[in-house]
Amino acid sequence: MRYMMSYDLMESSRIMGQWMGSTAKALFGAPSLGLVPNPVIATLAAWGEVAERSFARMVAKPDWGIDxxxxxxxxxxxxxxxxxxxxxxxxxxxxxxxxxxxxxxxxxxxxxxxxxxxxxxxxxxxxxxxxxxxxxxxxxxxxxxxxxxxxxxxxxxxxxxxxxxxxxxxxxxxxxxxxxxxxxxxxxxxxxxxxxxxxxxxxxxxxxxxxxxxxxxEVTDFGARMTMGQLEELAIQRVGFKHRGAGRMVYPGLLQLTSFIAMNGGRHGRAFWDQTIRVAKGEAGDHDRHNRFYDEYLAVMDMxxxxxxxxxxxxxxxxxxxxxxxxxxxxxxxxxxxxxxxxxxxxxxxxxxxxxxxxxxxxxxxxxxxxxxxxxxxxxxxxxxxxxxxxxxxxxxxxxxxxxxxxHADVPAPRGEQRGRTIHDGSGRPVGGRTPV
Missing domain, CATH: 3.40.50.1820 (Alpha/Beta hydrolase fold, catalytic domain)
Incomplete structure (x- = not known):
């Protein structure tokens, strides 16, 4: 799996999922279908809304939101x-x-x-x-x-x-x-x-x-079962062409997310289905409990x-x-x-x-x-x-x-942040040559 094309294929699959969600949302949420007396229409539109948001936030770094x-x-x-x-x-x-x-x-x-x-x-x-x-x-x-x-x-x-x-x-x-x-x-x-x-x-x-x-x-059992050679072959990929780190060997965040969800697949499946029903009923909110949690949980990064x-x-x-x-x-x-x-x-x-x-x-x-x-x-x-x-x-x-x-705060009272003290990366080299202000 250590090829740039396999990384890009995984990203393409995510984009496809996002596109399918947005398409279902637009198609089944059309005003012309508003009078159709069938709950399936509203449910499909709701599924599209939930799916589009879920796939989109997998590649977006969340804001801190602490104002x-x-x-x-x-x-x-x-x-x-x-x-x-x-x-x-x-x-x-x-x-x-x-x-x-x-x-x-x-x-x-x-x-x-x-x-x-x-x-x-x-x-x-x-x-x-x-x-x-x-x-x-x-x-x-x-x-x-x-x-x-x-x-x-x-x-x-x-x-x-x-x-x-x-x-x-x-x-x-x-x-x-x-x-x-x-x-x-x-x-x-x-x-x-x-x-x-x-x-x-x-x-x-x-x-x-x-x-x-x-x-x-389950985490430690997985590590014990897999040899390092198997792990490197199955988990490591090379960053695709459109990113600044193109060619870097990484453990993709999307692959890690798949493992996270698989560990509690039933629980996550129920959560997404329940959210779909809430959206279909008009009971969901942009910052409700489900979205607050999954906006963070689904936002993953490569290591x-x-x-x-x-x-x-x-x-x-x-x-x-x-x-x-x-x-x-x-x-x-x-x-x-x-x-x-x-x-x-x-x-x-x-x-x-x-x-x-x-x-x-x-x-x-x-x-x-x-x-x-x-x-x-x-x-x-x-x-x-x-x-x-x-x-x-x-x-x-x-x-x-x-x-x-x-x-255990038995050291002298804090001085506040030290001006002019260069932050180092642990090797003795200044990180970026900047000092805190």
């Missing part, structure tokens, strides 16, 4: 997402709140690079902004990155996170969600070894595969082939993080070196992506960290999405995380 936040003064302050650390494969994004002084809490959200954009954490960002200054890692779609930009694998990812940690300073609270959990842990270990005083104040790990074997799931393959090989198969044997550029990311960063683990009881136990394994690896600086929480009846963006996050987990942050 204002209410401050302690009761006023609404304008929020502007600002790139303070630009890079070829991802940016460090700061949510600048106009007219608000520096907050006591400074939080870096490490977003997943697992097929969705960082906007998957939009509700997480929105819930934290009233109480903290927030930064987030905003990863780029690999199909838009020229081949000349080079490679980006798990070592590059980890080095990038470590660079952001060093740049933002020790009075930082890091929250890693899902896929980057083990790599954020390794990045903290690199910082601890290089400059112990620069370790972040806290690290909250939410539903990530530190030890995939601790609690097998570099080397990142995807090295994640499977080193994190899942070889279990390098779980064995404390992970190296970056020949340097051992020894988790035992973490001795100042308080670590909090959050898991969901019904998580079918990173089952309970996979993330909890991190605490046993932190041999240099005092017991009093470790914590864990298992959220009852919560699935994977709920523990960082759903009802469980809002009602239970967010207050718990903020309390943990406050309990």
């Amino acid at each position: 204002t936040v209410t401050g302690a003064d009761g006023r609404d302050h304008v929020v502007t997402p600002t790139v303070v650390g630009p890079g070829a494969f991802g940016d460090l994004l700061h949510f600048d709140v106009a007219g608000r002084s520096a907050m006591p809490r400074r939080i870096l959200l490490v977003a997943p690079m697992s097929g969705h954009y960082a906007t998957l954490l939009r509700s997480t960002v929105r819930s934290l902004l009233p109480d903290a200054d927030v930064w987030i890692t905003d990863w780029h779609n690999a199909r838009d990155i020229p081949v000349s930009a080079g490679k980006f694998d798990v070592e590059d990812y980890t080095a990038c996170i470590a660079g952001f940690l060093r740049a933002l300073g020790p009075d930082l609270h890091v929250i890693a969600v899902c896929q980057p959990v083990p790599l954020a842990l390794a990045a903290t270990a690199l910082v601890a070894a290089e400059a112990p005083e620069a370790q972040p104040a806290t690290l909250t790990l939410i539903g990530g595969p530190v030890d995939p074997n601790a609690a097998p799931t 570099t082939a080397e990142f995807y393959l090295s994640t499977v090989e080193r994190i899942f198969k070889a279990r390098e993080i779980a064995r404390n044997a992970f190296h970056v550029g020949g340097v051992h990311a020894d988790l035992g070196r973490i001795d100042r960063t308080a670590v909090n683990v959050v898991e969901g009881e019904q998580d079918d992506i990173s089952a309970p136990g996979q993330c909890l394994a991190a605490l046993d690896l932190l041999t240099g960290l005092p017991h009093g600086r470790k914590a864990a929480h298992l959220q009852p009846d919560a699935g994977h999405y709920g523990i960082f963006a759903g009802r469980a996050w809002r009602s239970d987990i967010r207050p718990l995380v903020l309390d943990f942050i406050d309990a």
Whole structure:
């Protein structure tokens, strides 16, 4: 499958689905059919509307949609997402709140690079902004990155996170969600070894595969069944002709989306059929619950082939993080070196992506960290999405995380964002040559 034509064929299939939806919407929604006493006509038009929107949003990067936040003064302050650390494969994004002084809490959200954009954490960002200054890692779609930009694998990812940690300073609270959990842990270990005083104040790990074997799931079983050769042959494609990254080897987001939907095919099928009926009855809205969720869920991005393959090989198969044997550029990311960063683990009881136990394994690896600086929480009846963006996050987990942050904020009061401090990519090179303002 490693051909540009196969990538373009997949994209052509998506376009065909979008065209079929728009055609059905236009054809069966024609005014001349309005008097036909048959519900099938309205249902077909509704199906077309739902299908067109679904296929169209698969290639559109969602907006953050966070315009204002209410401050302690009761006023609404304008929020502007600002790139303070630009890079070829991802940016460090700061949510600048106009007219608000520096907050006591400074939080870096490490977003997943697992097929969705960082906007998957939009509700997480929105819930934290009233109480903290927030930064987030905003990863780029690999199909838009020229081949000349080079490679980006798990070592590059980890080095990038470590660079952001060093740049933002020790009075930082890091929250890693899902896929980057083990790599954020390794990045903290690199910082601890290089400059112990620069370790972040806290690290909250939410539903990530530190030890995939601790609690097998369908995801880990798939990784165990497939050889690396099979995986490379079946999953990796070369970006097609019309994108800036033409020729780059990637794991396509559309292929990842197919896997996501297949895991819960019945649930997604019912959701789309129910939405079709709501549209046919005139009960659906542009920003109803279905559209809010699927506008984000269906918006997918490509990952570099080397990142995807090295994640499977080193994190899942070889279990390098779980064995404390992970190296970056020949340097051992020894988790035992973490001795100042308080670590909090959050898991969901019904998580079918990173089952309970996979993330909890991190605490046993932190041999240099005092017991009093470790914590864990298992959220009852919560699935994977709920523990960082759903009802469980809002009602239970967010207050718990903020309390943990406050309990371990034992570094000097924050200075606010540092002017003139260059953000680095982890290799010592300035990212894009720009400084935060």
